[in-house]
Amino acid sequence: MERRRPPQIALLKQKSPLSVGAQLAIRFLLLLALLAVIILVHWIERDAFVDNVDGEMSFADVIYFTMISATTTGYGDIVPVTERARLFDALVVTPARIFFILILAGTAYSFVIKRSWDKWIMRRLQRTLEDHIVVAGFGTSGSEAVHELVARGEDPRKIVVIDQNTESLAKAERMGCIIMQADATRDETLEAVRIRQAATMIISAGRDDTSILICLTARHLCPDLPISLAVRAEDNEFPARAAGATTVINPVSFAGLLLAGSAHGAGISDYLADLASATGRVRLHERVIENFEVGKSLAEVAVGLGVRILRDGKPIGFWQDGAKKLEAGDRIIEIIPGHAFPPCPPA
The missing domain is CATH 1.10.287 (Helix Hairpins)
Structure with missing residues (x-):
């Protein structure tokens, strides 16, 4: 007979109102x-x-x-x-x-x-923080993003999580991430995590207004930092971009895309989920082209199936004339088998 475990008692916690x-x-x-x-x-x-x-x-x-x-x-x-x-x-x-x-x-x-x-x-x-990833908000979306980053081979010791929730930070710490319990909308918080030396930033604060304010704070401290921001309301996508977000993601819209795709065939939504996951049979891979690839076409240099070129921040489809001749500094996006570049385990 299996022995029952005693029920866990949830403890109420509150920060002391008294100063030191x-x-x-x-x-x-x-x-x-x-x-x-x-x-x-x-x-x-x-x-x-x-x-x-x-x-x-x-x-x-x-x-x-x-x-x-x-x-x-x-x-x-x-x-x-x-x-x-x-x-x-x-x-x-x-x-x-x-x-x-x-x-x-x-x-x-x-x-x-x-x-x-x-x-x-x-x-x-x-002193060791450089080319790290700053994650502001470790709720549902933020924690899933960190799990996916680790699955893709990112060293959790190079991920800094900022949140004000103690339980969320405890989960991030168990994953091996560096944590900081603070308000990510404040300059001193982002300075403390060396935002200027970061490789990228992911913002998912749970509230669109808070996420946009964090983005504004990070952008004025680091004008060139790539920032990915999650919003819940479609109306807030434009303010998020105006605040300086490089990429704006609406989880609700993405879920709608999957649902709409499944209405025309279950394979479409499965394939989209495969592309978005590090554990899928196929996945998207983005890289900067090498010097010897300049002048060649997208189809010639793609390891898998080349689908897009990013040139000076503008997307170029594989069917467009710009894809026939790559230029220095181009980034290409290709669909590759999941085993082509397997994620390396963290050091």
């Missing part, structure tokens, strides 16, 4: 309050202690003994002599000492060690 200074102040006040209670009890019960130095327990001696016993095991110069005082030190002061250590250690880790470590890691990663 406020959190530190609360911890400090908590420590002071606990120390004040222990000092008060020790002062009331001062006759239950013996000072082996001068035989008298002053208020300064009480403060000294409290601080020493709350942070260490004491030096033996002041000792409790009654049973009640010893029980108080054993059952109250000793747990308080552990509590102090946990708070101090946790504070040091949270606000000093961890932050310093994270900054060092970030600086080290920034």
Whole structure:
């Protein structure tokens, strides 16, 4: 009989509304309050202690003994002599000492060690970022794009994912991507991921207005960066291009193309899906022509089936006159068998 797994409990999470200074102040006040209670009890019960130095327990001696016993095991110069005082030190002061250590250690880790470590890691990663892919938004479309990039042989360590959702970033991190929890519409965020050194950028923020704003921010920082942007509404395709997007993709429109194609034959939609996937039997391949290919026709240089030339940003079909003679700088798009250029595994 298969053993049932216990149900997973979904935890609600929310960012603390308190600033770092406020959190530190609360911890400090908590420590002071606990120390004040222990000092008060020790002062009331001062006759239950013996000072082996001068035989008298002053208020300064009480403060000294409290601080020493709350942070260490004491030096033996002041000792409790009654049973009640010893029980108080054993059952109250000793747990308080552990509590102090946990708070101090946790504070040091949270606000000093961890932050310093994270900054060092970030600086080290920034030095290695070059010709990388920046993905703004790791929702449904963004995550599928990253999965497809990895399937095509892209090293996930060269993919930087920006998102504000913790769970989405955790998924991207498990894939091996570099992650950053930040607002991609801000200049400092894109500067931090070295947008000027990036090879390309993919934007799928979930909202068209946010995606277009991210595109505007990236475009003014890097005028020549290739940017692919996903929009949901057809009306937003023009604003996306006006914002500087190199390629605008409407998933809804693409789904409509597949549906319309399937209405005239199931093979059409299957073939289109094959072309779009790295795991299909056929796929689209784009490359810059070599020097020895200049002057030749598209049909002569295509490894597979040449379908289009990109010349100065303008498309030229295989049936047009421009396809009869390639020029330097031309990019060609061809349909090749899926096994012709198999994706290389990430290094």
